[in-house]
Amino acid sequence: MGDIAKGVLGGAWTLLVGWILPTAINLSVFFFAVAPSLRHTGMVARLWxxxxxxxxxxxLTASIVLGLVLSALQSSLYRVLEGYLLWPTRAYERGCARHRQARQDLKDRLALLRLERREQEHGSELSSERASQLAVLRANSRIARAARKDRQRTAAQRALLQEKVARYPxxxxxIAPTRLGNAIRRFEEYGYDRFQLDTQVMWxxxxxxxxxxxxxxxDLxxxxxxxxxxxxxxxxAVAAAAAATLGWGRADTQALAATTVALSCLIPVWYRSAVAATDEWAATVRALVNVGRKPLAESLGLVLPAELAAERTMWALTTKLSRLPYHERAAALDPHRAGPTQE
Structure with missing residues (x-):
């Protein structure tokens, strides 16, 4: 009973922090910055x-109701920002291509810095393969131009480049067409890449x-x-409402214009903050996969193999058994099944 209560309270806390609290903030901005210009309209005057x-x-009531609605719609809200929903095919493909190039450029910049550091440490004793790679990177004008700035960065600033690379699958x-999509996709593929455990299917x-x-x-x-x-x-939504209200005859034009500009400037800040916040989310999902595999295998009546290759095979078969209709090839999972328990 205590575990159930903890689960309910934990879910309520994440719902409060994740959806109801920001909804209350947005509604407060609307109430104090936009609604006063609408108070003289018929419907608002009756409801105010x-x-x-x-x-x-x-x-309070509107914050709770709208927060619950947004929570119910969260999959669609995320998919729009990730680039999977409402994106034209051409825009989707162009975004994916741009981010593939961006990831490759980041990797090349880090490789160039690493090779130059080794060249300084060992003089001209680089292997022919590494020397050839270094020459190719220096010949790339885009990478060389970025490298000039990278050389002036501190070690901590250079580490940020590695963080950017780590936010890609x-x-x-x-690769997804947006930064948020890539930041989320990198930990969605973690279980499959390491263990052939599809966490999307077995979540x-x-x-x-x-x-x-x-x-x-x-959850946190x-x-x-x-x-x-x-x-x-x-x-x-509030910025759009403020911009639309500018046309009303008795509107506070100065306050509405300031609200529209301020909120529009904050939108990319919150987007970047969401991308950065996925780092902790990725770390917790990685921990979930690493420590949750063994109890998951036991609960499914499976024995976790000692060899990593065998474990990858076991999880691949288990995922297929959950995702696809039964096929006789699923019998290949039998060697990994635990024997009958003895009374």
């Missing part, structure tokens, strides 16, 4: 509370058997990203 307590109650085929089973502390960390890390996503969409 007459007391401060009534206004606070309306704000390993497989070129998994409920994996989270159901992983240690409670790890599951809690995943995702709530941080949810917060910025909800804030971003809310700012866009």
């Amino acid at each position: 509370p007459m007391t401060r307590s009534g206004t606070a109650l309306l704000l 390993i497989d070129d085929g998994q 409920n089973e994996l989270t159901g058997m992983a240690p409670e502390q790890v599951r809690r960390q995943v 890390a995702r709530a941080n990203v949810d917060f910025f996503i909800s804030l971003l969409y809310g700012h866009a």
